[in-house]
Amino acid sequence: MQKLLLSVMIGSALAATAVQASSHREAPGIARAPALDSTDFYAFNSYESGREGYVTLIANYIPLQDAYGGPNYFAMDPAAEYAIHIDNDGDAMEDISFALKFTPMLAADNQGVAxxxxxxGNQRSVKVPLKNIGPVSAEDMSAVNFSEQYSLTMVEGDMRTGARTEIMPMDAMYFAKPLDYIGNKTFSSTAEYQRYADQYVYDVMLPGCEMPARVFVGQRKDPFVVNLGKTFDLVNYVPVEGDSMPGAGDGNGFPGGITQSDSNDDLADKNVTSIALEVPASCVTGDGNGTIGAWTTASLPQARILNPNATFSKPEVQGGAMTQVSRLGNPLVNELVIGIGDKDKFSSSHPADDGQFADYVTHPALPELLNILFRDAVNSTLGTDIETLAPTNFPRTDLVTAFLTGFPGVNQLATVTPTEMLRLNTAIPATPAAEQSWAGVAGDDLAGFPNGRRPGDDVVDIALRVVMGRLCYPIPVNGEETDLGLCDSSDASVGNVPFTDGAPLDASMMDTSFPYLATPLPGSE
Structure with missing residues (x-):
């Protein structure tokens, strides 16, 4: 009972750091470098049949991809180092990292098809301007003019100074990334594109592991859903459920409130580029308690000098130490929690240094912004005289506990160091896709957010409700209304209101096997 109670507490509280979108273009600096922009990060116990005992880690990059975005589409930055980090003892330092570096290649000995x-008597050999010159299939890739290979390195200890082991695929000479889904004249159909992309799932052996891991890098349908445009236009909708219950269609909820509709998802026509790893849990938990912390980063050399006579293979030169420019653990921390003047600092910071951002958790600005935007309208609509919509329990120790330390017995690491990362208890069995709750732990599903994060966990609606004080009211635990003791209902005037952005999300929108994210959208039908 105590374990379940703590699970529900963290399920709601950690969500308060992730409101209304995921990390697309979240900081001024990274908005200028989309190839380095991490949009979402997932860590969960694998729920594909037969993959018990495995952990899946997915880092998505390059936000807001229009499927038709040719002719260059969406390549990774060859100067960058992309990484997924794991802390398995709670000291806020990475114990294991998986680092990837990409190399773009042209056909015909890197000269390109001509x-x-x-x-x-008047002929010329002229190079073509496209990434392919004909149809591409799983059996025939001879028309491909552009490709990306990548290296995978496992680092044990500090990312920069630890022991590095190059990982190779078990049944291939090198790792490669499939072409983006250019369209159906190139790939003929969605099913054929997926069959082509499936060839880029590689089995690998990791140091000290008896069972193989898997890796995939390639374009996927953006799994996140959010009412993005209206949200950042000062929340240009009434963010409260307009039906008596989600999807009821009766209009008997909050007057004028938004109702659930796929049309509210502004990312419905977008793709992303995914780095997906599936590793045996026993190979990443180390000597800790079975709970891991994880996050993703992208780094660049400190100096980049443009080549005035740029070529495909050498558009620039780089030098200096690798410098982190992007970071993502829990969703939306940098986008709507960290102040705009500190966003680039957060992007370049290490979890061990997160104490410098504590005020953003103990005294979050977002509830005050929502109060400014909606208090008068709420009072006018309901005929009330609510003094403030924002919770008044300061400091927000409930959020500090959940956001920075985790809860004992659920997702707290062996050593407790206040820091921002996505925490996953690898000992909690995965929930099959058909049985998953979009609300994660708060929906009585211990395998979901914030015990890690699965693609079908709707962190938006969970977060909206909690940031406005849902934890200050009793919540159901095993069917019983339970006061968590974190704050009082008098601290949150609207804490029991069903806030939502109206964009539904659940596991049925994803695949049920690795890499779990759906096939990307085609550039043309």
Whole structure:
């Protein structure tokens, strides 16, 4: 009972750090470098049948991809180092990292496909401007003109100074990334594109592991859903459920409130680029208690000098130490929790240094913004005289406990160091996709957010409700209304209101096997 109670507490409280979108273009600096922008990060116990005992880690990059975005589409930055980090003892330092570096390649010995143009006696060999010159399939990739290979390195200890082991695929000469889903004249159909992309799932052996891991890098349908445009237009909708219950269609909820509709998802037509790893849990938990903390980063050399005579293989030169420019653990921390003047600092910071951002958790600005935007309208609509919509329990020790330390017996690491990362208890069995709750732990599903995060966990609606004080009211635990003792209902005037952005999300929108995210959208039908 105590374990379940704490699970529900963290399920609600940690969500308060992730409101209304995921980390797309979240900081001024990274908005200028989309290839380095981490949009979402997931860590969960694998729920594919037969994959018990495995952990899946997914880092999505390059936000807001329009499927038709040719002719160059969406390549990774060859100067960057992308990484997924794991802390398995709670000291806020990475114990294991998986680092990837990408190399773009052209066909014809890196010169690119050329066509013979002109009549006899006046012919030229002219390079083509496209990434492919004909149809591509799982069996025939001869028309591919551009490709990306990548290296995978496992680092044990400090990311910069630890022991590095290069990982190779078990049944291939090198790792490669599939072409983006250019369209159906190139790939003929969604099913055929997926069959083509499936060839880029590699089995690998990791140091000290008896069972193989898996890796995939490639374009996927953006799994996140959010009412993005209206949300950042000063929340240009009434963010309260307008039906008596989600999807009821009766209009008997809050007057004028938004109702659930796929049309509210502004990312419905967007793709992302995913780095997905599935590793045996026993190989990443170390000597800790079975709970891990995880996050993703992207780094660049300190100096980049443009080549005035740029070529495909050498558009620039780089030098200096690798410098972190992007970081993501829990969703939306940098986007709507950290102040705009500190966003780039957070992007470059290490979890061990998160104490400098404590005020953003103990005294969050977002509830005050929502109060400014909606208090008068709420009072006018309901005929009330509510003094403030924002919770008044300061400091927000409930959020500090949940957001920075975790809860004992649920997702607290062996050593407790206040820090921001996504925490996953690998000992809690995965919930099959058909049985998952979009509300995660708060929906009586211990395998969901914030015990890690699965693609079908709707962190938006959970977060909206909690940031406005849901934890100050009793919540159901095993069917019983339970006061968590974190704050009082008098501290949160609207804490029991069903806040929502109206964009539904659940596990049925994802695949049920690795890499779990759905096939990307085609550039043309």
């Amino acid at each position: 066509l013979t143009v002109g009549p006899d």
